[in-house]
Amino acid sequence: MAKRIPLEKKVLSENDRLASELAERFAAARVLAVNLLSSPGAGKTSLLEETARRLGTELRLAAVEGDLATDRDARRLRAAGLPTRQINTGRGCHLSARQVADALSDFDGDGRPLDLEALDILFIENVGNLVCPAQFHLGERQRVVVSSTPEGDDKPLKYPVAFESADCVVLNKVDLLEATLFSCEAFRRYVRGLAPRAPILELSCRTGAGLDAWLNWLREERQAARKGRGLADSI
């Protein structure tokens, strides 16, 4: 095991180098890249479906979708009108910057790259895992951690690495609040201790409650990306 840490560092730094290249490409194209992290089943795909349905005529959107297996989520997103490239990781527990770069270079599976210049927002839906993806930057300008009420309000405390890296925290499935033992006040307090500046957006993809605040956050971040504001912070 003694050799493991240096190699892990090497893998991480190689990923960081590629992530920086991606960040530069996104900045040059003035596209907002959003990396979404969550537990399995917290609702990342549902959030992107609703986003595509509500924002798809106003902004030019695309997605890269990471899963161990199947193209179910990519098919869901395409059905919602979102051009999507599926990445299957097999046993891989996170997306890497290399995988994202390769997906952008061959976005349609026929060798055609995604035209970043023709895009407003690129969503990168990571593998459902609240641990490993937090340690791999993908060149994103904004990192969104999606949590959901049935998971319990203590998830920030138990998975601090993900939450402390969040630029925005989405709390999904608030329609199940009454059916669960979830304290929004406790959840907000725990998130505040790890990511003091991240907005916390409570919503339900199922009922649509709270989605407007999420769409407005995307619009504002899209504007900031277009103007190149705060870029130094994000790379």
Place this chain on the structure above:
Amino acid sequence: MAKRIPLEKKVLSENDRLASELAERFAAARVLAVNLLSSPGAGKTSLLEETARRLGTELRLAAVEGDLATDRDARRLRAAGLPTRQINTGRGCHLSARQVADALSDFDGDGRPLDLEALDILFIENVGNLVCPAQFHLGERQRVVVSSTPEGDDKPLKYPVAFESADCVVLNKVDLLEATLFSCEAFRRYVRGLAPRAPILELSCRTGAGLDAWLNWLREERQAARKGRGLADSI
């Protein structure tokens, strides 16, 4: 990256060696070791709380509890009467056989080992992660994958590595079935495709529904472990 696969194999085989040692120790003590895997918030700790409350006077139980951070779950289990050793993994995405062996050697934090001979069942609650823990054997005789209805019925398809390694699948939070879009029939079909022989136990830790079948499964597996039945399969 070319060096990564051999090293990963080396780490895995070192873990396998230690896991085999643990399996031999568990078999010699005729203790049933159960490794619980799930997404964050699926209900592993709640399941062990209810198990301790209902089975704690009948069988001698103990637990090893894996989390990135905090000892919240260990305190919950101790409050339910279950002697528990917390392991904090930091950024670690799974428990290793080494961590379990160390926890057993120093079970109370004062250097006293757990007496396996005086035990009927040892629960090992893994880090909440449906990807990485599946690849690290911990010497367990039975591996239980806990899923929950709000996560969606397609989790077996999207996380096949965990489900295909399951000896038993628990579907928790069936009290939320009506509030979610979850098909028990689809879930069962997907699990069957990956783990044809694993029982699928639908239950709710909150209402207590279905817990009897889980307790009976534990009793039967405890009996089998005591008699040493099927041991060759489990190592």
